[in-house]
Amino acid sequence: MKLKQAKSSAGLAGILLASLVSMASLDATAADKAVASLGAVSVPDGELQKMLEAMPAAERAAVKGNRPGVENWLRQRVVSEVVLREARSKGWADRPEIKARVEAAVKEVTARIVTTAYLESVTQVPADYPSDAEVAAAYEQAKAGFGLPATYRLAQIYLPVTPGDAAEGKKVAERARKLATQARAGDFAALAKAESQDKASAERGGEVGTLALAEMLPEVRDTVAKMKVGQVSEPVQAAAGIHIVKLLDAQPARTATLEEMKPRLQQALRQQRQQQLLQEHIAKLAPADRINIDTAALDAALQKTN
Numbered sequence: 001m002k003l004k005q006a007k008s009s010a011g012l013a014g015i016l017l018a019s020l021v022s023m024a025s026l027d028a029t030a031a032d033k034a035v036a037s038l039g040a041v042s043v044p045d046g047e048l049q050k051m052l053e054a055m056p057a058a059e060r061a062a063v064k065g066n067r068p069g070v071e072n073w074l075r076q077r078v079v080s081e082v083v084l085r086e087a088r089s090k091g092w093a094d095r096p097e098i099k100a101r102v103e104a105a106v107k108e109v110t111a112r113i114v115t116t117a118y119l120e121s122v123t124q125v126p127a128d129y130p131s132d133a134e135v136a137a138a139y140e141q142a143k144a145g146f147g148l149p150a151t152y153r154l155a156q157i158y159l160p161v162t163p164g165d166a167a168e169g170k171k172v173a174e175r176a177r178k179l180a181t182q183a184r185a186g187d188f189a190a191l192a193k194a195e196s197q198d199k200a201s202a203e204r205g206g207e208v209g210t211l212a213l214a215e216m217l218p219e220v221r222d223t224v225a226k227m228k229v230g231q232v233s234e235p236v237q238a239a240a241g242i243h244i245v246k247l248l249d250a251q252p253a254r255t256a257t258l259e260e261m262k263p264r265l266q267q268a269l270r271q272q273r274q275q276q277l278l279q280e281h282i283a284k285l286a287p288a289d290r291i292n293i294d295t296a297a298l299d300a301a302l303q304k305t306n
Contacts, residue, residue, distance in 0.1 A: 003156055003208045003243060005217050036074035041081045043074055123277035130269040138265050139258045146256040149214065152224050153249040155188060155206035158198040160241040176235035176242040183232045188246050197241070206246065220245060 032044035052060050063070060092098055130138070139146075159176050161169050183191050192206025201208050213221045219238040227233060227247040236243045 003154060003217055003220055003245070004211055004215055036071075036078050038078050038082060041078055041085065043077050043081075048074075119278060119281070122281055123274050125270050125273045125277070129273060130266060134269060135262055135265050136258060138269055139261055143255060146261055148254050148256050149212040150253045151210050151212050151251045152216075152247060153210045154208045154224065155192060155246045155248055156198065156201055156208055157183065157188075157192045157196040157206055157244040158201070158241055159195075160197050161237075163240075172242060173235065173237070176244060180232060180235055180244045183244060183246065188232060207248070210249075210251075217243075219243075 032046045034042035035045050035048055036043040052063065055063065087093070093102075157176075157179055159172050159179075161172050179191065179195055189205030189207075193202055196202040196206055213225060216224060217238050220233075220236050220243055223233050223236050224245060224247065227245070229247050229250055231247055233243075233245040233247075236245065
């Protein structure tokens with residue numbers, strides 16, 4: 001059980017769906033391996049791979065780190081294809097009203113793609129923008145907002161407890177107290193490898209990683225905040241079990257350096273510059289003060305719509 005608090009997966013479906021340009025038929029080739037299936041319907045690993053490769057690195061890491069969210073998306077993907085195949089088998093795609101909606105959607109998407117691609121071509125930001133001086137100036141201007149919280153490098157010994165089993169809970173709590181005493185007097189890493197029931201951290205001598213307080217389980221935050229480097233905590237009861245925590249290192253809150261912020265600042269400045277170029281191009285192509293609106297025709301049109 002990790003000390004790190006699980007991140008919300010509410011946005012995962014949006015990240016995944018936004019990465020799919022189309023909902024193509026799920027027909028795997030002989031070289032593909034199905035990562036999800038239902039009867040004749042399957043999601044080939046190639047589709048998932050292409051989707052992940054199309055994502056920005058940060059989003060890809062978030063998705064890959066949320067296995068339940070990915071599995072849920074795969075189920076939804078299979079269900080969508082099953083429903084689509086049933087609809088097609090019943091001639092739904094041949095209905096005039098459906099064809100009309102499809103044609104309208106194709107026109108809309110085509111117009112959007114053409115327009116977006118064209119505007120991207122005429123608003124390209126020079127490769128050497130921004131300069132180091134411009135990045136440094138942006139950093140100084142926004143420096144007050146680049147605060148980083150205090151961080152804590154932690155190790156743990158974790159003992160799970162079955163919710164609602166008071167007898168087991170009492171037994172595990174007693175064992176945790178003995179282990180905490182042993183940990184203070186001996187080799188924490190060796191004890192964690194032998195006794196901790198969180199396999200991932202146990203293999204690393206109990207090391208969990210470096211976390212800010214907000215990233216930790218709520219039950220351990222106050223305990224960690226009061227600890228000194230090298231100290232081992234009393235057993236901490238959390239929802240799923242008991243944690244014995246050792247503080248390996250701590251770093252105070254600080255302001256992110258220019259080098260740490262440089263990639264983000266470069267991206268932000270390039271995006272701002274592209275927006276400026278876009279606005280300038282549109283202003284020349286279609287000046288707002290030269291666009292005429294027929295108020296009478298507009299009023300009439302609005303009145304026709306209930």
